[in-house]
Amino acid sequence: xxxxxxxxxRSSDPRDKRLRSSIYIQTPECSxxxxxGTDFRTQALRENxxxxxxxxxxxxxxxxxxxxxxxxxxAYARGYMPVYASAxxxxxxxxxFAFAFKGLNPFPGYLKxxxxxxxxxxxxxxxxxxxxxxxxxxxxxxxxxxxxGRNRDxxxxxxxxxAYLSDCSAVPDAIVDLISGVxxxxxxxxxxxxxxxxxxxxxxxxxxxxxxxxxxxxxxxxHELPQSAESRLPSRTHIAHDGLKLNL
Amino acid sequence: xxxxxxxxxRSSDPRDKRLRSSIYIQTPECSxxxxxGTDFRTQALRENxxxxxxxxxxxxxxxxxxxxxxxxxxAYARGYMPVYASAxxxxxxxxxFAFAFKGLNPFPGYLKxxxxxxxxxxxxxxxxxxxxxxxxxxxxxxxxxxxxGRNRDxxxxxxxxxAYLSDCSAVPDAIVDLISGVxxxxxxxxxxxxxxxxxxxxxxxxxxxxxxxxxxxxxxxxHELPQSAESRLPSRTHIAHDGLKLNL
Numbered sequence: 427x428x429x430x431x432x433x434x435x436r437s438s439d440p441r442d443k444r445l446r447s448s449i450y451i452q453t454p455e456c457s458x459x460x461x462x463g464t465d466f467r468t469q470a471l472r473e474n475x476x477x478x479x480x481x482x483x484x485x486x487x488x489x490x491x492x493x494x495x496x497x498x499x500x501a502y503a504r505g506y507m508p509v510y511a512s513a514x515x516x517x518x519x520x521x522x523f524a525f526a527f528k529g530l531n532p533f534p535g536y537l538k539x540x541x542x543x544x545x546x547x548x549x550x551x552x553x554x555x556x557x558x559x560x561x562x563x564x565x566x567x568x569x570x571x572x573x574x575g576r577n578r579d580x581x582x583x584x585x586x587x588x589a590y591l592s593d594c595s596a597v598p599d600a601i602v603d604l605i606s607g608v609x610x611x612x613x614x615x616x617x618x619x620x621x622x623x624x625x626x627x628x629x630x631x632x633x634x635x636x637x638x639x640x641x642x643x644x645x646x647x648x649h650e651l652p653q654s655a656e657s658r659l660p661s662r663t664h665i666a667h668d669g670l671k672l673n674l
Numbered sequence: 675x676x677x678x679x680x681x682x683x684r685s686s687d688p689r690d691k692r693l694r695s696s697i698y699i700q701t702p703e704c705s706x707x708x709x710x711g712t713d714f715r716t717q718a719l720r721e722n723x724x725x726x727x728x729x730x731x732x733x734x735x736x737x738x739x740x741x742x743x744x745x746x747x748x749a750y751a752r753g754y755m756p757v758y759a760s761a762x763x764x765x766x767x768x769x770x771f772a773f774a775f776k777g778l779n780p781f782p783g784y785l786k787x788x789x790x791x792x793x794x795x796x797x798x799x800x801x802x803x804x805x806x807x808x809x810x811x812x813x814x815x816x817x818x819x820x821x822x823g824r825n826r827d828x829x830x831x832x833x834x835x836x837a838y839l840s841d842c843s844a845v846p847d848a849i850v851d852l853i854s855g856v857x858x859x860x861x862x863x864x865x866x867x868x869x870x871x872x873x874x875x876x877x878x879x880x881x882x883x884x885x886x887x888x889x890x891x892x893x894x895x896x897h898e899l900p901q902s903a904e905s906r907l908p909s910r911t912h913i914a915h916d917g918l919k920l921n922l
Contacts (some may be wrong), residue, residue: 427747428715428718428719428723428744428747428748429718429722429723429724429747429748464712464713464715464741464743464744465716465741467676467712467713468713468716470676470677471676474677475676475677476677487772488742488743489743492712492740492741492743493712493738494736495712495737495738496676499675499677499678521769521770521772522769522770523736524769533870583784600864608771622781657836
């Protein structure tokens with residue numbers, strides 16, 4: 427954190443240096459990113475990202491949207507960028523990035539979003555994406571469940587691969603049912619101390635006990651929680667770090 | 675640039691790795707930043723910035739404002755952050771960061787801007803700051819001239835220390851007169867090739883010949899212009915790089 431001298435901010439473990447939360451998903455058919463936070467350009471350069479075929483937003487807080495304009499590099503060839511977001515988040519994106527949504531800039535290479543309001547499951551390539559509305563303080567934001575056909579012979583038998591709940595203060599039973607038994611649960615776990623708009627470690631572990639994923643990864647971690655705290659967590663429970671790659 | 679394999683993007687010279695343009699000014703009385711681009715947090719952490727007493731904006735393009743919310747760390751102690759911008763830029767800031775300007779967030783530690791519309795010279799501590807309206811394509815944006823008393827005995831005899839023109843496609847004669855003979859000219863020089871909204875190297879050199887500063891520093895440089903091009907520039911003309919510090 428800016429201007430902080432705590433143990434985590436001065437840590438020599440590079441995994442304790444954290445940029446804003448986001449995930450990038452590559453599939454055989456297409457690649458997409460969930461959220462373009464303020465660090466999106468830095469992250470895209472670090473990971474040498476060459477293709478983003480669509481962007482999905484969880485919500486419109488600054489740490490999740492302010493890198494939006496840097497999507498222009500990935501939209502250049504096609505001339506537009508498919509944007510998936512709830513109606514409320516789309517309204518905020520249209521307000522903040524008015525120049526892009528209104529197409530005010532005539533120069534080629536500028537970002538032209540193609541809005542898709544998320545009001546139920548949708549598909550990107552062969553991935554089925556189910557929005558997971560969860561409370562984030564007083565607001566409702568979207569997590570997402572990513573599922574794919576178990577194999578070529580039974581493409582309709584969907585396997586729950588990843589549930590991404592980056593920002594939440596609770597996970598309602600209906601959402602737990604939807605993601606129950608998911609392979610990978612990526613979940614908000616800000617710190618040990620409770621917080622009004624984020625789950626803390628204890629609350630995130632409780633959600634994991636209800637969901638019963640194969641593996642749990644904590645994300646959206648504050649500087650109060652060092653990477654080294656992972657050793658105190660239950661088995662198959664990890665603290666995610668910048669640049670972490672998972673192969674499914 | 676994202677997804678680019680050109681010589682500059684693959685350069686081993688760390689000065690060829692460039693974040694969004696911005697300057698930070700420390701004076702005996704106070705410290706302030708000009709623009710909070712998308713990389714503001716990264717830059718503040720890199721330079722271990724501990725105090726920002728005010729922020730001044732040149733204009734509201736994304737590469738100059740999207741790090742605004744990270745000012746919260748510097749506003750926490752006082753509870754507010756003085757924001758200096760033209761009326762048009764302030765309107766854009768109020769639209770994009772509506773939650774902050776409307777004070778919607780009741781939690782302590784969230785950014786509360788204190789807007790100061792710039793319509794003429796103003797002072798921060800003992801520094802006099804004169805807005806320099808310059809064309810940036812079809813829009814008009816503010817450069818700024820920073821002057822201070824020559825010495826304690828004649829505080830009214832202002833010395834022109836720095837003229838900052840980060841984004842401009844031309845510099846009108848009236849602005850050249852205002853900044854004539856400035857100690858340091860920091861000026862937009864995007865690349866060799868002409869561009870509709872930025873000066874190129876030849877045009878920036880022409881402005882420098884008219885202004886006659888002690889030293890000229892190019893900024894807002896694109897990946898078409900390597901740091902190594904500095905050797906081909908006239909004397910006292912430099913290509914600025916991230917982290918460059920000037921003592922005046």
